[in-house]
Amino acid sequence: MRKNSQLSRVLHILVHLNKSDQPITSAAFANMLKTNAVVVRRIMGMLRNAGYVLSTNGRNGGWVLNKPLDNISLLDIHQALGESTLFNIALTDEHQHCPIEKSVNRELQDVLQEVEALVLQKFSAISLDKIANH
Amino acid sequence: MRKNSQLSRVLHILVHLNKSDQPITSAAFANMLKTNAVVVRRIMGMLRNAGYVLSTNGRNGGWVLNKPLDNISLLDIHQALGESTLFNIALTDEHQHCPIEKSVNRELQDVLQEVEALVLQKFSAISLDKIANH
DNA sequence: ATAACTGTAACAGTAAAAGTTACATGTTAA
DNA sequence: TTAACATGTAACTTTTACTGTTACAGTTAT
Structure with missing residues (x-):
């Protein structure tokens, strides 16, 4: 599985945004992240929907922080x-009636869920300004 | 990326193997897991190299537990x-000189490493007979 | 008007995992 | 001793999630 780099990229963007007193364009971020402006808009669009950033059209437009x-x-x-899955481990479900498969899945799922909860808890304790001022 | 299902599959196989007093073939497991015999041999080959199972050729051959x-x-x-990475989260490294990227990576890596260590610790505490008798 | 922005649909590219084919080699039963 | 049944493995194709690209419609400042 190809790893998901959206979280890493968007954090990078947000900290840069925080240091700017004017909008920054998708193209500028694309250049910074060595990717494409559309990729940036795709990621940032999700943050805009959640209210963390604002976008403005036209000349001198771009992205600004909203919180x-x-x-x-x-x-x-x-x-x-979108809370993409954290883990790279798949549970199989070829034979949902097979008690052994069920048992294997239950055991793996127990561990993974427990650990996922821990990750989320740790994530919730880290504010972005901590990263910005690191 | 496609998720890695090897762990789940091989656990299923091992518990089935444990219940059998004679070798089971790759083809039988492939049928069980709805996959291909070569895929089974690929996975099981790694376990054989690590000493957990044995394979025997020819008629009445197949796989048996070795522990x-x-x-x-x-x-x-x-x-x-092969300890494939547990997490699906990528750290970027486009600009290794950028202090913000460094800071983002350090923070993410701290959390992920801590949690990965916890997963491994939990994995070490779960023996396969616990799964088999679940 | 036009240049500089975003928004988004519709594709193509990439890479990891899985699936498939083909064939060499080893083993056992009859 | 031969035929059937196993594994071993290389080489290739397919699948899938993510990423990248192109194209174009809509919006805004000058």
């Missing part, structure tokens, strides 16, 4: 991005 | 399979 970084947690961003 | 399940932990299997 102070100390009011945004890593968990907020993770959730705004 | 009791209560002597094998989830961690053992995870490691025998």
